[in-house]
Amino acid sequence: MTPSTGSGRRRTVAVISAGLSQPSSTRLLADQLAAATDRALRLYGEEVLVEVVELREHAHALTDSLLTGFPSGALADAVDVVRRADALIAVTPIFSASYSGLFKTFVDVLEDGTLEGKPVLVAATAGTARHSLALEFALRPLFAYLRAAVVPTAVFAATEDFGTDAALSRRVERAARELADAVQGRPRSGPVDPFTNPTPFEDLLRG
Amino acid sequence: MQLGIFSVGDVTTDPTTGTTPTEHERIKATVEIAKKAEEVGLDVFATGEHHNPPFVPSAPTTTLAYIAAQTSTLLLSTATTLITTTDPVRIAEDYSTLQHLSDGRVDLMMGRGNTGPVYPWFGKDIRDGIPLAIESYHLLHRLWREDVVSWEGKYRTPLQGFTATPRPLDGVPPFVWHGSIRSPEIAEQAAYYGDGFFANHIFWPASHTRQMVGLYRRRFEHYGHGAADQAIVGLGGQVFMRRNSQDAVNEFRPYFDNAPVYGHGPSLEDFASQTPLTVGSPQQVIERTLRFREYVGDYQRQLFLIDHAGLPLKTVLEQLDILGEEVVPVLRREFAALRPAHVPDAPTHASLVAAASTEEVPA
Numbered sequence: 001m002t003p004s005t006g007s008g009r010r011r012t013v014a015v016i017s018a019g020l021s022q023p024s025s026t027r028l029l030a031d032q033l034a035a036a037t038d039r040a041l042r043l044y045g046e047e048v049l050v051e052v053v054e055l056r057e058h059a060h061a062l063t064d065s066l067l068t069g070f071p072s073g074a075l076a077d078a079v080d081v082v083r084r085a086d087a088l089i090a091v092t093p094i095f096s097a098s099y100s101g102l103f104k105t106f107v108d109v110l111e112d113g114t115l116e117g118k119p120v121l122v123a124a125t126a127g128t129a130r131h132s133l134a135l136e137f138a139l140r141p142l143f144a145y146l147r148a149a150v151v152p153t154a155v156f157a158a159t160e161d162f163g164t165d166a167a168l169s170r171r172v173e174r175a176a177r178e179l180a181d182a183v184q185g186r187p188r189s190g191p192v193d194p195f196t197n198p199t200p201f202e203d204l205l206r207g
Numbered sequence: 208m209q210l211g212i213f214s215v216g217d218v219t220t221d222p223t224t225g226t227t228p229t230e231h232e233r234i235k236a237t238v239e240i241a242k243k244a245e246e247v248g249l250d251v252f253a254t255g256e257h258h259n260p261p262f263v264p265s266a267p268t269t270t271l272a273y274i275a276a277q278t279s280t281l282l283l284s285t286a287t288t289l290i291t292t293t294d295p296v297r298i299a300e301d302y303s304t305l306q307h308l309s310d311g312r313v314d315l316m317m318g319r320g321n322t323g324p325v326y327p328w329f330g331k332d333i334r335d336g337i338p339l340a341i342e343s344y345h346l347l348h349r350l351w352r353e354d355v356v357s358w359e360g361k362y363r364t365p366l367q368g369f370t371a372t373p374r375p376l377d378g379v380p381p382f383v384w385h386g387s388i389r390s391p392e393i394a395e396q397a398a399y400y401g402d403g404f405f406a407n408h409i410f411w412p413a414s415h416t417r418q419m420v421g422l423y424r425r426r427f428e429h430y431g432h433g434a435a436d437q438a439i440v441g442l443g444g445q446v447f448m449r450r451n452s453q454d455a456v457n458e459f460r461p462y463f464d465n466a467p468v469y470g471h472g473p474s475l476e477d478f479a480s481q482t483p484l485t486v487g488s489p490q491q492v493i494e495r496t497l498r499f500r501e502y503v504g505d506y507q508r509q510l511f512l513i514d515h516a517g518l519p520l521k522t523v524l525e526q527l528d529i530l531g532e533e534v535v536p537v538l539r540r541e542f543a544a545l546r547p548a549h550v551p552d553a554p555t556h557a558s559l560v561a562a563a564s565t566e567e568v569p570a
Contacts, residue, residue, distance in 0.1 A: 067472030070411045072481045194391040195418045198426065201399035204341050204392055207361060 010047035011183055013037055014085035016078075018055045018092040018103035019125070026125045027054065029157045030091040032169075033123055036176030037089065044184055051085070053078040055102050062105045071109050079110060087119040087183045088148070090139070094126035098138040107142065115148040119182035121175050123155040132156040151178035208542040209553050210535050211251025212244055212527075213286035213443065213510040216264035219517035222465040226519075233263045234270070236520045241274040243524050245281035247531020253284035253316065253510055258292075258325050261467075268301040275309035282555070283309060286405075286443075286510065287318020287386045291339040292329035294363065295347035299371040303351070306376040311556025316384040316405050316441075317344055319393075335362065337392050344385075348400065351380035379563050382554045384441055384508075387419065394419050398426030403439035403553065406503070409512060410468065412481050416442070417502040424504065439553055441508035442499055445484045448529045452487035458522075459486045466516040489533040496534075497541055505546045507553035509538070 015034045019026030030052065038048045055062070061075035071079050082088060092103035122139040124131070135154040143150045153175040161168040214237060220227040228236065241252040254264045254271065264270060271283040283305070288298060298315075305313050319336045320326075326333040342360045349356050350371040359365040375381070384403035387393035388411060397404040404423040406416045420440055427438035447462075449455035456475065463475045463486075478484055485495045500506060511530070514523045552558070 064473040064477070068410065068469045068478070068481075070415070070481075072412065072473070072477070076412070195422050198391050198395045198422060201395050201426075201430075204337070204395065205345060207338050207342065 010049055011041055011086040012049045012051060012081075012084060013041070013087045013089060013179075013183075014082045015050060015052040015089040016055060016082065016091065016103070016106060017052065018100050018106070020056055020093070020100075020102070022056075024093075025157065025159065025162065026091050026093050028162070029123055029125055029155065029172075030089060032172050033089045033091065033121060033155065033176060036172050037087070037121070037179050040173075040176045040180035041183060044180060046183075051081045053081060053106075055106050058106070059102060062102065062109060065109050066105065075109075078106075079114075082110065083114050085118070086186065086188075087121070087179055088115065089121045089123065089179070090143070091123040091125070092139070094124050094131040094134045097131065098134055099124070099142070104142075107146070110146075113147075115143065115146040117186075118148050119179055119186065120148040120150050121153075121155070121179045122150055123157070123175070125157050125159075127159055129156070129158040129160070132158070149182055151175060151182055153178055208506075208539060208546075209250040209282065209441075209508040210530075210538060211249045211253065211282070211284075211508070211510050212240070212513055212530075213251075213253040213255070213284075214240065214264070214514050215255045215286075215512070216257060216262050217467060217515055218261040218263060219467060219515065221517040221519055222461045224519075227517075228520075230263050232520075236514070236523075237264070237270060238274055238277070239520060240514050240523055240527070241281065241283075242277055243527045245278045247527050248535055249281070249527070249531065251282045251284055251508065251510060253286035255286050256289050256293075256318075256320075257322075258289075258328065259322055268305045271313065272305055272308050275305070275312060278312075281312065283313045284384075285315050287316045287320075289320045289325075290317040290343050290347070291319045291336055292325055292331050293343075295343045295350065296363075296366075296369075296371060298347055299350040300373070302381055303371065303373050303375050306381055306556070307373055311376050311379075311560075313556075314382040314384065314554075316386045316403075318386045319390075331362070337390065338362075340393065341396060344383075344396065348380075351375050376556065377560045377563075379556065379559045381556075382559060384439075389415070389419070391419070391422055394423035395426055398423050398432075398438070399430050401427065401430065401432035403441055403507070405441035405508070405510075406443065408443040408483055408499075409445045410482065413483070413502055420503040420506075433551075434549070436504055436547075437549065437551055439508075439551070440503055440506035441510065441553070442503060442506060443483070443510055443512060444496060444499070445482070445512045446492045446526075446530075447486045447513070448489050448492055448526060448534070450488060452491055455486050455488065462516040462518055470516075489529055492534055493537050493541075496538055497545075500542075500545065505542075505550045507551070 017027045017030040034050045041048045058075045065071040092099040155175045218233045323333045384405040385397035386405040388407040424435035424438045428435040447459040513526045
């Protein structure tokens with residue numbers, strides 16, 4: 001994790017990793033994507049802060065928040081990391097032909113509009129390459145529904161991809177470049193805070 | 208400081224006995240609870256409004272009028288009145304009537320309701336929730352203040368030369384609070400009119416309540432109703448008490464664990480640390496409640512939820528005894544001692560009548 005430099009030019013990249021084992025190949029892929037994105041953004045002269053959210057640590061809080069309607073404690077902080085970030089790297093293991101339940105639960109507790117227009121890189125891991133299209137038929141539509149700006153290259157890594165073949169690294173680099181480019185095209189202003197800047201009542205009254 | 212209770216009106220099976228009250232028993236219990244609230248010295252009883260099982264209070268003014276007839280000092284209120292799906296003309300007339308019958312012992316809290324199908328049952332759409340609340344309340348506000356109203360809006364048939372009857376008691380409309388868990392637009396609305404803002408408080412963390420109340424106070428000042436710390440704030444709270452705090456925890460735990468809203472989720476201890484829920488001795492309730500003002504400022508109304516999740520009537524009445532004997536007198540004294548002189552009380556019918564007559568006298 002890169003420390004804050006206090007520069008106004010700093011970009012933040014949130015990473016959510018839904019791996020369950022320790023160590024996890026999902027986290028391994030997430031770290032590679034984060035490092036590549038960090039490098040790509042620095043080529044643009046940006047300061048970068050990468051913030052990683054391990055969803056496993058929030059498993060109990062996620063279930064609680066489905067029932068209570070609010071994310072508590074560290075989960076609330078994690079949600080806020082995603083909300084404030086300039087870009088999101090979302091990585092899940094593929095379970096039963098789709099994203100894992102833990103991954104979806106986190107997405108479900110995000111407030112409406114959290115990901116609207118936000119550049120997102122989707123990635124997944126699984127035991128075999130036969131699951132690779134889950135990225136295209138499950139993750140991409142999910143983020144399209146949330147009006148996120150998903151970059152064209154989605155990165156899938158089967159267990160065997162972590163071998164000597166450099167193909168995975170090339171896909172990681174390409175996806176990271178696309179994400180950095182998408183961030184470059186975005187204004188720096190963070191999300192509008194309705195508590196700091198409420199819609200004036202006269203505007204509400206006009207409907 | 209006004210201290211009281213608010214009731215959701217749920218019919219819930221007692222998880223410790225498997226007993227479910229009938230609707231008849233629940234409605235009668237509501238009346239008993241309200242009467243007991245007055246008897247033990249509480250100021251306010253507020254009922255919810257729902258139009259779907261397992262809730263019984265679909266006709267709040269009927270119940271409140273029945274309670275008004277059997278009480279003499281208790282202020283009757285709602286938590287909340289559905290401003291989205293109830294015709295504002297009906298609200299104006301029902302609550303003016305209640306005002307006359309109760310000699311002014313009535314105010315209301317506006318809310319939107321969060322049950323999707325209730326909206327189409329009343330010809331509305333939940334996606335219009337905020338615009339409905341804004342347009343309908345704006346009409347209601349006029350109906351209570353203008354004898355003849357001509358009006359046209361998006362969500363209701365137009366009115367030409369309409370007079371809502373009866374006119375409010377002494378020409379003074381009931382005071383209105385706007386309740387919300389999470390919508391900044393509602394805090395903005397309350398601030399615009401100089402009405403009260405009631406933060407539900409009990410289902411969300413304190414940090415969120417602080418943000419909502421902070422917004423309301425800033426905007427109250429912005430709209431020229433007074434300084435931010437003079438805005439009229441109410442808070443929900445949720446308590447269960449026994450002399451010995453461990454007895455309270457042991458007795459309440461099965462009700463918490465099976466509660467319709469948060470049951471089977473967080474532990475009682477986690478939820479109590481994340482929200483204002485206080486399960487323990489009367490002293491713990493006093494100490495916790497006195498700390499609310501540290502993040503919302505000096506406020507005017509504190510309502511507790513005590514009759515939910517299947518708790519039997521006998522237990523609820525015992526809770527009221529404890530509130531009345533040990534908690535409320537101390538809170539009343541301590542809040543009064545802490546409050547600066549320029550922070551007003553919550554408006555009552557008498558204070559609103561007095562304010563109106565001052566305005567009318569030429570200087």
